[in-house]
Amino acid sequence: MSDPQLSPPKEGATAAATAAAKSTSRRPSLLLIVGGLVTFVVVALALGLGLGLGLTHRGGSSASSLLPPASSSSPLPGSGAAPNASLEDWRLDPSHYVLDMAWDINAPPTTRHYDFVITEGRGWPDGVVRDMLFINGKFPGPLIEANMGDRLVINVTNKLTANATTIHWHGLYQNGTNWFDGTTGITQCGIPPGQSLVYNFTLEQFGTYWYHSHYSTQYLDGILGPLIIHAPAEADARKLYDSDRVVLIQDWYHDVSQVNLETYLAPDNENTEPIPDNGLINGIGYFNCSSYDADSGYTCYDNSTYSVLSLEPNTRTRLRFINTGAFTEFDVSVDNHTLSVIEADATLVKPVTVHRFPIHVAQRYSVVVETNQSTSTNYWLRGAMITSCFTGNNPVLDTTTKAVISYSGNSTVVPSEDASVDWTDAIPIHCIDLDASTLVPTIPDPPPAATKMWRLDFSFGIGAYQLDRAKFNGTSWSVLDNTTTLIQAVDGLAAGQAQGSSSSSSSSSASKWAVDGPVSAFGSNQFVVGLSANGSIDVVDILLYSLDEGSHPFHLHGHTFWILQTGAGPFNWTAYQTTLYPSGGAASPLTANALRRDTFTLQPYSWTLLRFVADNAGLWAFHCHIAWHLEAGLMMQFLSRPDVLARTAVPDDVRGLCTAAGGK
Ligand SMILES: *[C@@H]1O[C@H](CO)[C@@H](O)[C@H](O)[C@H]1NC(C)=O
Ligand SMILES: *[C@@H]1O[C@H](CO)[C@@H](O)[C@H](O)[C@H]1NC(C)=O
Ligand SMILES: *[C@@H]1O[C@H](CO)[C@@H](O)[C@H](O)[C@H]1NC(C)=O
Ligand SMILES: *[C@@H]1O[C@H](CO)[C@@H](O)[C@H](O)[C@H]1NC(C)=O
Ligand SMILES: *[C@@H]1O[C@H](CO)[C@@H](O)[C@H](O)[C@H]1NC(C)=O
Ligand SMILES: *[C@@H]1O[C@H](CO)[C@@H](O)[C@H](O)[C@H]1NC(C)=O
Ligand SMILES: *[C@@H]1O[C@H](CO)[C@@H](O)[C@H](O)[C@H]1NC(C)=O
Ligand SMILES: *[C@@H]1O[C@H](CO)[C@@H](O)[C@H](O)[C@H]1NC(C)=O
Ligand SMILES: *[C@@H]1O[C@H](CO)[C@@H](O)[C@H](O)[C@H]1NC(C)=O
Ligand SMILES: *[C@@H]1O[C@H](CO)[C@@H](O)[C@H](O)[C@H]1NC(C)=O
Ligand SMILES: *[C@@H]1O[C@H](CO)[C@@H](O)[C@H](O)[C@H]1NC(C)=O
Ligand SMILES: *[C@@H]1O[C@H](CO)[C@@H](O)[C@H](O)[C@H]1NC(C)=O
Numbered sequence: 045m046s047d048p049q050l051s052p053p054k055e056g057a058t059a060a061a062t063a064a065a066k067s068t069s070r071r072p073s074l075l076l077i078v079g080g081l082v083t084f085v086v087v088a089l090a091l092g093l094g095l096g097l098g099l100t101h102r103g104g105s106s107a108s109s110l111l112p113p114a115s116s117s118s119p120l121p122g123s124g125a126a127p128n129a130s131l132e133d134w135r136l137d138p139s140h141y142v143l144d145m146a147w148d149i150n151a152p153p154t155t156r157h158y159d160f161v162i163t164e165g166r167g168w169p170d171g172v173v174r175d176m177l178f179i180n181g182k183f184p185g186p187l188i189e190a191n192m193g194d195r196l197v198i199n200v201t202n203k204l205t206a207n208a209t210t211i212h213w214h215g216l217y218q219n220g221t222n223w224f225d226g227t228t229g230i231t232q233c234g235i236p237p238g239q240s241l242v243y244n245f246t247l248e249q250f251g252t253y254w255y256h257s258h259y260s261t262q263y264l265d266g267i268l269g270p271l272i273i274h275a276p277a278e279a280d281a282r283k284l285y286d287s288d289r290v291v292l293i294q295d296w297y298h299d300v301s302q303v304n305l306e307t308y309l310a311p312d313n314e315n316t317e318p319i320p321d322n323g324l325i326n327g328i329g330y331f332n333c334s335s336y337d338a339d340s341g342y343t344c345y346d347n348s349t350y351s352v353l354s355l356e357p358n359t360r361t362r363l364r365f366i367n368t369g370a371f372t373e374f375d376v377s378v379d380n381h382t383l384s385v386i387e388a389d390a391t392l393v394k395p396v397t398v399h400r401f402p403i404h405v406a407q408r409y410s411v412v413v414e415t416n417q418s419t420s421t422n423y424w425l426r427g428a429m430i431t432s433c434f435t436g437n438n439p440v441l442d443t444t445t446k447a448v449i450s451y452s453g454n455s456t457v458v459p460s461e462d463a464s465v466d467w468t469d470a471i472p473i474h475c476i477d478l479d480a481s482t483l484v485p486t487i488p489d490p491p492p493a494a495t496k497m498w499r500l501d502f503s504f505g506i507g508a509y510q511l512d513r514a515k516f517n518g519t520s521w522s523v524l525d526n527t528t529t530l531i532q533a534v535d536g537l538a539a540g541q542a543q544g545s546s547s548s549s550s551s552s553s554a555s556k557w558a559v560d561g562p563v564s565a566f567g568s569n570q571f572v573v574g575l576s577a578n579g580s581i582d583v584v585d586i587l588l589y590s591l592d593e594g595s596h597p598f599h600l601h602g603h604t605f606w607i608l609q610t611g612a613g614p615f616n617w618t619a620y621q622t623t624l625y626p627s628g629g630a631a632s633p634l635t636a637n638a639l640r641r642d643t644f645t646l647q648p649y650s651w652t653l654l655r656f657v658a659d660n661a662g663l664w665a666f667h668c669h670i671a672w673h674l675e676a677g678l679m680m681q682f683l684s685r686p687d688v689l690a691r692t693a694v695p696d697d698v699r700g701l702c703t704a705a706g707g708k
């Protein structure tokens with residue numbers, strides 16, 4: 045797992061580099077300006093000629109009637125007040141997600157500083173006004189772009205009125221900085237209102253990542269954004285494309301997440317997850333205001349529109365898709381264009397051509413699209429929601445989330461139905477991943493043979509209080525108050541050590557925490573399994589068994605794992621013990637070049653066998669990334685390398701969050 049290309053972090057980068065990174069608008073390039081700003085000016089001008097002032101209304105048939113069905117001469121749905129109003133002040137300028145191909149992937153390591161100020165306000169990503177959360181006043185959050193080996197120093201300031209917050213850096217190892225993993229109740233207490241935490245860690249990986257609040261369901265209200273890391277090892281992949289950009293795709297709700305969460309967790313409501321109201325691409329979505337009745341209570345502006353990705357004809361673009369949503373898996377395609385998949389969760393793979401690909405919550409895929417079709421039209425980028433994973437129906441939901449791919453010279457025009465045509469391939473009827481066996485890493489890194497195996501089961505049930513709870517081996521997670529499992533473990537291990545040096549009945553305390561297997565020293569809502577507990581590094585196989593009828597995108601913090609086998613029905617222990625368990629490396633057909641990633645989708649009543657190296661000291665969450673399921677308790681933890689944790693001090697500023705009033 046350790047990468048030979050890993051560059052040691054260097055402190056004290058030049059002031060210029062630091063200043064350049066600050067404020068997040070680094071190195072604006074011609075491409076960025078052409079690809080982004082011009083697009084939006086053009087859209088803005090066109091919208092200005094549109095259908096008059098956006099109306100505030102509460103559903104009912106809209107006074108300013110919307111557009112006729114798409115035709116080749118329709119501008120994008122929506123109207124414009126004034127040209128400059130097209131980019132409301134809370135919207136992140138989408139041109140910020142266009143990467144600069146002149147970025148130096150070989151630059152020496154530097155420190156990049158960012159300030160994130162978390163605020164609350166009102167926004168209308170798809171025209172429906174709601175309370176939202178913002179980073180630096182914007183939605184979605186700023187792009188963080190860096191090189192492997194760089195240090196990120198991110199000062200997160202909480203300016204919310206009542207609630208705490210955290211930021212989790214999804215997919216990053218945080219090797220040696222577990223307390224900056226951002227997981228409430230596990231690696232830190234929330235940053236209370238009015239306070240800041242400076243996250244400070246080095247990047248030991250490269251690829252497409254993202255960040256999001258890991259405080260209850262808070263990220264669904266807007267605290268999320270992309271994190272892209274470059275490295276010399278991506279040089280070959282860069283030959284496959286001429287431009288590079290981030291595409292966030294997500295489901296979207298018209299109510300704040302806590303309202304939906306309370307409904308979901310309410311009694312007698314057996315795992316009926318809230319169905320989204322819409323979808324967004326790069327924080328923008330179209331919504332037809334007439335979907336809401338007059339008494340709906342929603343304010344809906346009739347000027348919502350689609351995200352426009354302006355490309356150059358006859359070029360190849362890397363689209364870095366990130367599913368930043370709560371619940372929904374999307375099946376993504378571009379009309380009339382094949383897509384070449386080159387990355388899955390930061391693992392570069394040999395190009396695979398597809399018409400569509402499924403992307404579940406928190407997963408990432410990069411695809412290369414070539415603008416080699418007719419320039420007489422624009423084309424739809426479609427994110428078809430895999431609705432068979434919904435347990436109900438939302439009448440206002442348009443189940444295809446769209447954006448416009450434009451290289452026609454006219455970025456304002458909705459693709460015509462005749463010219464831009466959806467692929468005929470069926471949308472999957474289950475929430476599944478792209479077949480891992482078709483995704484072959486370009487940089488081989490086969491797993492070593494396993495030294496440990498743990499089976500983990502989960503299920504959903506209606507608990508004693510008739511709340512909808514998920515259970516991992518019988519334990520339903522809930523957040524600790526005023527402490528974290530990391531602090532409990534570090535303190536418990538330190539106390540055990542101190543005791544060990546002064547008395548002979550020594551290690552009874554330490555042995556409660558340094559356990560190979562389930563650690564009972566934590567509270568009853570914390571299911572924690574100890575790994576690498578005896579001073580040597582475990583290579584761990586996890587057999588994750590679902591006793592549930594739904595699909596679940598599981599994420600392991602602090603690691604990438606290899607996907608070795610999946611199946612339904614009984615697991616063949618004989619085959620496992622005789623062939624798989626002792627096998628590893630490139631020679632074994634079972635492990636040779638297995639796909640590595642950090643989020644995979646487990647099928648209903650099925651199992652997946654994962655392997656990872658437990659060399660990273662800390663408390664690492666393993667959970668379903670569907671926000672509703674996580675809050676229903678579908679999370680457990682690994683406690684890795686207690687020998688290292690015993691000599692570790694949680695930094696005072698992180699520890700202090702747990703005693704600060706208002707923290708949690
Ligand atoms: C994490 O750090 C340890 C040293 O404490 C090192 O042995 C290990 O290889 C690192 N793991 C990764 C994934 O970089
Ligand atoms: C919005 O919905 C109404 C009612 O279903 C429909 O008449 C109208 O055509 C729709 N507008 C657009 C732009 O799709
Ligand atoms: C784009 O299309 C609209 C609507 O047909 C038209 O008014 C406008 O002039 C076109 N713009 C360009 C740059 O071709
Ligand atoms: C739009 O904004 C630009 C720059 O902020 C300004 O120069 C221009 O006058 C504005 N146009 C209108 C129509 O308000
Ligand atoms: C949409 O309408 C609202 C309400 O009138 C307005 O505040 C906003 O600026 C408009 N957005 C665009 C893109 O024109
Ligand atoms: C973090 O940002 C806040 C708000 O701007 C500021 O008050 C604080 O001093 C900053 N902390 C550090 C360590 O720079
Ligand atoms: C703060 O948390 C409360 C309780 O969880 C929730 O009802 C409220 O919506 C949250 N406020 C914001 C701005 O997120
Ligand atoms: C970040 O961490 C490094 C290593 O511990 C330390 O030297 C540096 O001073 C820290 N920077 C900030 C701004 O806290
Ligand atoms: C897109 O593909 C469809 C179906 O193959 C075809 O009918 C249509 O002409 C294509 N569009 C363009 C602009 O070539
Ligand atoms: C979890 O439960 C399953 C089924 O009871 C059991 O086989 C497994 O050993 C348990 N795992 C752990 C880590 O205790
Ligand atoms: C389990 O695997 C062993 C060894 O590969 C094989 O002989 C046996 O038939 C398998 N059992 C089942 C039920 O598939
Ligand atoms: C956590 O701390 C807060 C503020 O100090 C206090 O009100 C609350 O009772 C504490 N909760 C627990 C479970 O100790």
Ligand SMILES: [Cu+2]
Pocket residue numbers: 212214215406599669
């Ligand atoms: Cu995560």
